[in-house]
Amino acid sequence: MVEPQPWQDDAKTYMDRHDWAGAIPSLERDIVEHPLDPWSRIFLGVCHVELKNFDLALTHFRAAESLAPDLSAPVGCQGDALCAAGKWEEAGEFYRRALEMNPTDELAMKNWKWWNSQIENA
Numbered sequence: 001m002v003e004p005q006p007w008q009d010d011a012k013t014y015m016d017r018h019d020w021a022g023a024i025p026s027l028e029r030d031i032v033e034h035p036l037d038p039w040s041r042i043f044l045g046v047c048h049v050e051l052k053n054f055d056l057a058l059t060h061f062r063a064a065e066s067l068a069p070d071l072s073a074p075v076g077c078q079g080d081a082l083c084a085a086g087k088w089e090e091a092g093e094f095y096r097r098a099l100e101m102n103p104t105d106e107l108a109m110k111n112w113k114w115w116n117s118q119i120e121n122a
Contacts (some may be wrong), residue, residue, distance in 0.1 A: 020050040027047065031112070038068040041060045071101075074110055079092070
C-alpha cells in the first residue's frame with residue numbers, strides 16, 4: 001500500500017493551476033518527509049523548468065534518477081530541461097535514453113518523435 005503524501009497532493013493542486021512557485025514549498029516539505037520518493041523531486045524539477053531555473057531543475061531530475069535508476073521519467077525530464085535551455089543535442093541524448101529504458105512509455109515515444117521532427121526541420 002502506498003503511503004499518502006498530502007504535501008505532494010497539495011503541490012499538484014498548485015501545479016494544475018500553473019502556479020509553479022506556489023507548489024515548491026509543498027514539494028520541498030514532501031521531500032523532507034519522503035526522502036526516497038523520486039516523484040516530488042520530479043515535480044519540483046518540472047516547476048523549476050517552468051520558472052526557467054534550468055540548472056536547479058536538472059539537479060532535482062538527477063536526484064530523482066539516482067533514487068529510481070530504472071524509471072525513465074527523470075531521464076526524459078532532463079531532456080525537457082536541456083531542451084528548454086536551448087541545449088538541443090544534449091536533450092536528444094536524454095530523450096533517446098528514456099525511450100531505450102522504456103520503449104513502451106508513451107511520453108518517451110512522443111518526446112523522441114517530437115525532438116527528431118524539430119531536428120529534421122532545423
